[in-house]
Amino acid sequence: MSAELFKEERFIEEWKVFLRFPSVGADPAHHSDCSACAEWLGQHLNTMGLAAEVLETPGLPAVYAEHRTGDGVPTILFYGHYDVQPVDPVDAWTTPPFEPALRNGRLYARGAQDDKGQAFSFLKAVEALLATGQLKVNLKVIIEGEEESGSRGLSAMLDAWRERLAADILMVADTGTIPDGTPTIVMGLRGLLHVAVTLRGPSHDLHSGLHGGLALNPVTELTRLLATLFAPDRSIAVDGFYDGIHNPTALEHSLVQKTPFDPVAYARSFGMPPVAGAPEYTPLERLGFRPALDINGISGGNANSMKTVIPSAATARLTARLAAGQDPNHCLEAICDHLKARAPDAMKLTIHDTGSAGAGFRIDPESAPVRLARDVLVDLAGCEPVYHWEGASIPIIPALAEAAGAAPLLVGFGHEDDHVHAPDESYSIAQFRRGFEYAAHFLQAAAGTHLARE
Amino acid sequence: MSAELFKEERFIEEWKVFLRFPSVGADPAHHSDCSACAEWLGQHLNTMGLAAEVLETPGLPAVYAEHRTGDGVPTILFYGHYDVQPVDPVDAWTTPPFEPALRNGRLYARGAQDDKGQAFSFLKAVEALLATGQLKVNLKVIIEGEEESGSRGLSAMLDAWRERLAADILMVADTGTIPDGTPTIVMGLRGLLHVAVTLRGPSHDLHSGLHGGLALNPVTELTRLLATLFAPDRSIAVDGFYDGIHNPTALEHSLVQKTPFDPVAYARSFGMPPVAGAPEYTPLERLGFRPALDINGISGGNANSMKTVIPSAATARLTARLAAGQDPNHCLEAICDHLKARAPDAMKLTIHDTGSAGAGFRIDPESAPVRLARDVLVDLAGCEPVYHWEGASIPIIPALAEAAGAAPLLVGFGHEDDHVHAPDESYSIAQFRRGFEYAAHFLQAAAGTHLARE
Numbered sequence: 001m002s003a004e005l006f007k008e009e010r011f012i013e014e015w016k017v018f019l020r021f022p023s024v025g026a027d028p029a030h031h032s033d034c035s036a037c038a039e040w041l042g043q044h045l046n047t048m049g050l051a052a053e054v055l056e057t058p059g060l061p062a063v064y065a066e067h068r069t070g071d072g073v074p075t076i077l078f079y080g081h082y083d084v085q086p087v088d089p090v091d092a093w094t095t096p097p098f099e100p101a102l103r104n105g106r107l108y109a110r111g112a113q114d115d116k117g118q119a120f121s122f123l124k125a126v127e128a129l130l131a132t133g134q135l136k137v138n139l140k141v142i143i144e145g146e147e148e149s150g151s152r153g154l155s156a157m158l159d160a161w162r163e164r165l166a167a168d169i170l171m172v173a174d175t176g177t178i179p180d181g182t183p184t185i186v187m188g189l190r191g192l193l194h195v196a197v198t199l200r201g202p203s204h205d206l207h208s209g210l211h212g213g214l215a216l217n218p219v220t221e222l223t224r225l226l227a228t229l230f231a232p233d234r235s236i237a238v239d240g241f242y243d244g245i246h247n248p249t250a251l252e253h254s255l256v257q258k259t260p261f262d263p264v265a266y267a268r269s270f271g272m273p274p275v276a277g278a279p280e281y282t283p284l285e286r287l288g289f290r291p292a293l294d295i296n297g298i299s300g301g302n303a304n305s306m307k308t309v310i311p312s313a314a315t316a317r318l319t320a321r322l323a324a325g326q327d328p329n330h331c332l333e334a335i336c337d338h339l340k341a342r343a344p345d346a347m348k349l350t351i352h353d354t355g356s357a358g359a360g361f362r363i364d365p366e367s368a369p370v371r372l373a374r375d376v377l378v379d380l381a382g383c384e385p386v387y388h389w390e391g392a393s394i395p396i397i398p399a400l401a402e403a404a405g406a407a408p409l410l411v412g413f414g415h416e417d418d419h420v421h422a423p424d425e426s427y428s429i430a431q432f433r434r435g436f437e438y439a440a441h442f443l444q445a446a447a448g449t450h451l452a453r454e
Numbered sequence: 455m456s457a458e459l460f461k462e463e464r465f466i467e468e469w470k471v472f473l474r475f476p477s478v479g480a481d482p483a484h485h486s487d488c489s490a491c492a493e494w495l496g497q498h499l500n501t502m503g504l505a506a507e508v509l510e511t512p513g514l515p516a517v518y519a520e521h522r523t524g525d526g527v528p529t530i531l532f533y534g535h536y537d538v539q540p541v542d543p544v545d546a547w548t549t550p551p552f553e554p555a556l557r558n559g560r561l562y563a564r565g566a567q568d569d570k571g572q573a574f575s576f577l578k579a580v581e582a583l584l585a586t587g588q589l590k591v592n593l594k595v596i597i598e599g600e601e602e603s604g605s606r607g608l609s610a611m612l613d614a615w616r617e618r619l620a621a622d623i624l625m626v627a628d629t630g631t632i633p634d635g636t637p638t639i640v641m642g643l644r645g646l647l648h649v650a651v652t653l654r655g656p657s658h659d660l661h662s663g664l665h666g667g668l669a670l671n672p673v674t675e676l677t678r679l680l681a682t683l684f685a686p687d688r689s690i691a692v693d694g695f696y697d698g699i700h701n702p703t704a705l706e707h708s709l710v711q712k713t714p715f716d717p718v719a720y721a722r723s724f725g726m727p728p729v730a731g732a733p734e735y736t737p738l739e740r741l742g743f744r745p746a747l748d749i750n751g752i753s754g755g756n757a758n759s760m761k762t763v764i765p766s767a768a769t770a771r772l773t774a775r776l777a778a779g780q781d782p783n784h785c786l787e788a789i790c791d792h793l794k795a796r797a798p799d800a801m802k803l804t805i806h807d808t809g810s811a812g813a814g815f816r817i818d819p820e821s822a823p824v825r826l827a828r829d830v831l832v833d834l835a836g837c838e839p840v841y842h843w844e845g846a847s848i849p850i851i852p853a854l855a856e857a858a859g860a861a862p863l864l865v866g867f868g869h870e871d872d873h874v875h876a877p878d879e880s881y882s883i884a885q886f887r888r889g890f891e892y893a894a895h896f897l898q899a900a901a902g903t904h905l906a907r908e
Contacts, residue, residue, distance in 0.1 A: 026759060051757055074825055074892030086761055108637055149760065176664075190663060203725030205876040209644060209846025210630075212775045213731035215724055219749040219770075220684070227681030230674065270669055271657030271766075272800045277667035292666030295673040296753030296763055303769045305480055305797055306603065306648055306807065309875050312725075315757045316673075321666045346726045353760065392663025422659040 005128040008429065011120075012107065014044070015432070016100040016142040018082075018116050019109040025060055025083030026149035027070075034060045034145045037082050041143060048127040050141065058155025060145035064164070067130065067139045074446050075138040077167035078126075079397070080119030080174060081147035084111035092423035100244045106426040113427035114420040118144060118173040118412050129440055136447035140167055144396070147174070147367060151396035152356065153428030158403040169369045170406040170447065173435060174394055176414030182326050183377040183438075184409035185370060187252070188288060188362035191322030192393035193332045196353040197339060198315040200226065201346075206310040218314040219300035221344055226295060226316055228342055229335070235278045236293045240334040246325035248289050248389075251365055255387040256284050256438055269416060281446075288389020291331075291360075292321045317353070321391060324360040358395020361408075369409040372449060376441045377411070380434075411438060459582040460890055462883065465574075466561065468498070470554040472536075472570050473563040479514055479537030480603035488514045488599045491536050492760075495597060495667070502581040504595065511798070513607025514599035518618070521584065521593045528900050529592040530582075531858050534573025534628060535601035539875045546816045546877035547729070567881035568874040572866050573597060575889030583894055586867070590901035594621055598850070601628070604809065605850035612857040623823045623900065624837035624860035627889060630868030632713060633723070635700035637831040638841040639824060639866055640864035641706070642742060643818035644752040645776030646847035647689040647786045650807040651793060652769040653679065655800075658757075660764040672768040673754035675798055680749060680770055682796055689732045690774075700779035704745050705819055709841040710738050724869060742843020745785075746775045750754040771807070775845060777792075778814040812849020815862075823863040826903060830895045834888075865892060 021037035021397040024030040030113025038061040039052050045052035045065040052065035060083065086095040087110050096103040097110035111117065129135035142165065144154040158165070177184040201218040202211070248256065261284050267273040277286040285290070301307065320335070322328055336351050343349035363370060366386055376383040392412070401408045413431045416419065475491035478484040491514040492508050499506035499519040506519035514537065541564050543549040547554040549753070551564035565571065583589035594617065598608040613837040631638040656665070685691040702710065715738050721727040731740040740746070755761065774789065776782055790805050797803035815822060819841055831839040836844025844864070855862045868874065869886045 003494075071557055086756075086759065088756060088761070092809075097584065142570045148762075149615055153715070175533060192663070192762075194762075201726050204873065206724060207846060207875045208748045208750060208773055209646070209747075209775055210870065210874075211724070212644075212748050212773075212845060212847070214720070214728035216726060216730045216736050217748050219752050220680075220747075223677045223749060223770075226674075226685060227678045230678055266668070270660060270665070272655050272670060274668035275798075275800050276670045285667050287664075287668040288716075290667055292662075293673050293674075294662045294666050294764055295677060295755070296595075296662060296761055297757035297765070298673050298677065298768065299750070299753050299757035301751030301771070302540070303650075303753035303771055305540060305750035306544070306771060306773075307750055307875070308602075308646075308773055309750055314752065316677075316756055317755070317758075319662055319666075319758060320763055328800075344729075346729050390663075391666055391668070392661060416664070419658065420664075421661045421761075424569075427548075445593040 003093055005132065006433055011124050012102070012429070015107065015117065015120050015380045018120055019100040019111055020098055020211045023083050023145065024282040025146045027086060031060060032392050034083060038063050039147055041082055044188050045123070045170065047140065047141055048123070049130040058156045062145060062154055063143040065141040066235050067135055069136055074139050074169060074449060075140065075167040076169050076171050076443065076446060077142065077406055078122060078171045079123070079400060080143045081115045081144050083093045083143065083145045084114070084116065085149050086096025089423060094424055100370060105430065106422055108426040110318055113205050113414050113418040114424050114425065115147065115149065115174045117427035117432060118414060118435055120437040121301060121432045122173040125436045125443065128320035129443060134444060137443055140165065148396060154396055155399060158399055162403050163406055166406040167404045167406040170401045170404055170408045172394065172397060172408060173412050175390055175410045175412035177314045178386055179262070179416055182383065183381050185373055185385050186388050186390045188324055188338045189360060189361035189397060190291065190391055190393050191326060191328050192319060192395050193322065193328045194317065194319045194353065195332065195335060195351060196315060196317045197222065198313055198350040198352065199343065200313045200348040200350070202310060205312050208310050210306045211310050214436055215310050216334050216346055217310045219311055221347060222300065223311045224313040224317060225339060225342055229293060229338065234276060238289065238338045241331055243330060244327055245323045246362065252362070256314060256389060257289060259386045259388055268381060274452050284389070286420045287391035289323055291323045291326060294319055297435055306362065321393060322360045324362045326360065328359055352404060358393060359398055361398045363388065363408060367407055372445060373411050373442060376438065376445050380437055380441060459586065460887055465481045465578050466883070467517060469561065469574050471572065471582045472574055473554040473565055474552055476552045477537050477599065478540050479600045481540060485514065485517050486810055488537060492517050492592040492599055495536055499577070499595065500665060502701045503584040506835045511607025512610045513596045516599060517597040521589055521594040523592050528623060529594065529627050529901060530623050530897065531594045531596065531619055531860055532576060532625045533854060534576070535569045535599065536597050537599045537602050538568070538570065539602050543877060546629045548878055559884065561880045562878055562880040564571065567872040569601065569628045571881035571886060572868060572889055575886045576627040576893040578632055579890045579893035579897065583897060584888060588898060591897055595617065601850065608850055609853060612849065612853055616857050619858040621858045621860040624855045624858055625895070626848065626851060626864045627866050628860060629844060629864045629866035631842055632842055633716070633719060633867065633870055634714060636837065637723070637835045638842045639827055639839050640844045641819060641840050642842050642843045643814060643851060644745070644845055644847050645780060645782050645812050645814035646849050647771060647776065649772065649786060649789060650769065650771045652675065652767055652804040652806065653797065654804070656764060656766050659766050662762045662764050665764050670798055670801055671764045672801065673765055675755065675801060676770060677769040678865055679793060679796055680846060683747060683792065687732060688730060690745065690866060692788050697784060698779040698781060699777045700816065706816070709810045709819060709842060709880055710742060713738055713842055736907055738843070741845035743777055743778045743827050745780060748773055759828050765868070775847060776814045778816045780814065782813055792872045812847060812853055815845065816875040821859045821861055825862055826899060827865050830892065830899050834891055834895060
């Protein structure tokens with residue numbers, strides 16, 4: 001594939017248009033922006049030469065497109081998402097999150113990488129192949145609008161869309177490389193569940209002098225309650241939570257040892273060493289093969305100024321990342337049971353906003369799509385890729401792979417410097433170009449293989 | 455004293471003027487409002503017939519006023535404060551906090567009771583006595599502007615003002631009655647210390663999937679750290695915290711048993727039973743003779759919507775109420791040492807906004823001022839008052855009493871229904887009138903006693 005197919009200036013301008021939609025799927029105030037974004041993307045894919053349409057779901061719309069080459073060639077289902085994370089704290093952004101700004105070879109915007117940038121780099125490869133008559137696989141594209149908030153709409157449609165989505169390979173552009181930039185095949189993702197907890201005590205805020213030592217304090221009690229979720233060594237002290245975990249195979253174990261991980265560089269990048277989690281596992285094992293439980297937010301009373309009250313309520317939100325083999329519903333129930341059993345009798349515990357549970361999964365390192373991706377990456381980069389078991393989640397992937405009958409394949413070019421989910425998210429033009437080249441080469445290479453289903 | 459001295463309509467109008475100043479002493483944005491409030495009050499006291507002036511301090515100004523009768527009569531120093539608590543959550547107020555509104559015989563506003571209402575009811579009694587030539591004691595008035603935020607200015611001036619403040623009795627109008635409304639002599643106050651804790655982890659918010667199990671989470675770790683402050687029975691698990699506590703005397707012990715406390719009524723009023731604190735003490739013993747530690751506010755990450763981050767920091771604010779005998783500085787140091795020893799090495803713990811430590815104290819039930827107050831209250835109410843060891847704090851009182859060489863005497867007419875420090879604070883006209891009558895009678899009765907210092 002020749003280098004002039006990468007139309008940098010035009011690609012960046014189109015990518016900026018895509019980024020200007022404030023498609024925060026989790027925020028109902030932005031749902032019309034999400035619909036507008038889906039409409040734009042559908043039209044854009046049509047212009048590129050795909051047969052595209054916007055599909056309604058019980059949630060936000062999904063964009064579907066396809067190109068049919070014929071029988072006997074593999075069918076690739078390409079998955080991405082057009083929704084983005086919320087932008088708070090918005091004051092921490094150097095330039096506004098929905099006004100894409102190019103600085104030092106990087107495009108800054110919410111979604112610049114996750115996942116608009118990554119998805120768009122792959123789609124531009126499809127465009128280039130189509131324009132030069134080189135797209136020789138059957139291609140299906142599904143770009144949903146709720147990945148960051150649980151994929152409710154797409155999940156609900158999977159059964160109805162089995163035929164439409166049927167494919168051999170589920171190609172996902174929503175992952176990254178290891179910190180040194182070596183091409184990375186993601187061999188698994190963790191599952192995700194979330195739960196919010198509100199503890200209510202007094203019927204109104206009380207004077208902490210007149211009531212301290214009498215009234216139970218929701219902030220204090222929520223703090224004590226949440227602390228019981230963790231053992232002194234920071235393992236998760238919830239009965240049954242670890243049930244069913246698939247331990248790594250000998251091959252997985254040997255491959256993960258080959259993936260470099262530099263704790264000193266980690267500390268430099270993130271301001272602290274990688275010391276959370278159970279110490280008997282290496283950092284990459286913890287990320288790939290072990291679950292984690294995080295309190296993502298807590299709020300109660302006034303933490304900004306001295307106010308001598310016992311507040312009437314306190315709330316926290318937690319997420320768990322699940323290892324392959326853990327049943328998300330079982331884990332959710334275990335956490336809820338743990339909290340209910342330990343909440344003070346005199347208080348009201350409400351567990352809310354639970355769900356969006358997706359399981360973790362791992363991919364066979366010896367499967368044909370993984371071997372093909374490895375060959376393409378060796379060709380492009382001149383070195384062996386690394387096999388990485390990712391800590392993040394794309395909860396829809398296992399369900400989508402099952403519905404499509406496809407083998408998931410996760411190769412992406414994100415990097416920790418991109419600050420996804422945080423202020424000043426960005427994606428470099430160089431990364432965008434690597435995604436473009438990988439996608440173009442993989443789609444060409446796949447055409448010549450016998451990956452097509454019987 | 456005849457009933458027509460209580461000029462209800464005029465008093466309410468003047469009280470409303472006092473309440474319209476948003477004198478939130480803890481908030482620098484309201485410091486000019488505090489100064490304006492002090493100016494108004496000084497002029498008002500002058501108009502009443504006292505020699506008043508606004509005194510500068512290193513903090514917010516204090517209002518001082520006096521009336522000299524002559525030698526050989528007791529000198530009463532009257533203390534109150536014109537500053538008020540913050541108004542958050544302001545949306546929870548039925549009417550705006552600084553637009554006083556009369557509903558069903560109660561005046562609603564921030565400070566309606568604490569302490570503008572209580573102080574004003576006493577000051578109006580002084581006015582009535584002055585107007586009728588019945589003020590036969592030497593009276594000194596000090597109304598400060600930082601009671602709710604640590605009395606920094608007044609504390610700093612106490613040494614310089616020893617002569618000015620010298621008195622026999624320190625009369626304080628900033629306490630309440632027990633729930634059934636029986637006249638109440640407050641026999642002690644708890645001390646107060648406050649401390650804020652910020653725990654910082656990663657240098658920026660991290661994706662909780664990519665880092666969960668690697669990066670320490672400041673919300674999780676702050677939660678676990680704060681939980682270590684409490685033993686399973688909710689006692690305070692801080693080495694040295696309980697040092698020096700004065701246990702109640704036999705007389706105190708017998709008097710506190712006589713004060714009624716109805717746990718069922720408590721649960722009805724506040725939505726929960728009085729079950730916090732060490733269970734081996736009765737609720738009133740816990741309030742009067744035991745310390746309490748409360749987390750007044752906590753914040754980290756986003757508790758309002760799902761956001762899968764490991765936030766870079768979390769903050770909590772705590773206050774401790776101290777029993778008589780506990781050294782506030784020692785307790786503060788014990789808490790700080792406890793937190794420092796247990797914070798994760800890889801994180802940055804900042805302890806800030808500490809201080810405003812005032813000691814707790816108790817008053818001898820057999821002292822002359824207490825006996826005089828008891829006689830006045832019996833005359834007015836026709837029943838014995840109760841002796842109550844209060845859980846709240848007025849940290850300046852022990853230091854002010856010491857500087858003035860005066861015996862503190864705390865009789866007030868606040869009630870739990872007044873919702874001080876909370877939305878919809880109010881004070882009834884009936885309570886205001888009781889304060890007025892008590893103050894007038896006490897000042898008259900004191901004139902005929904031999905309380906004057908040698």
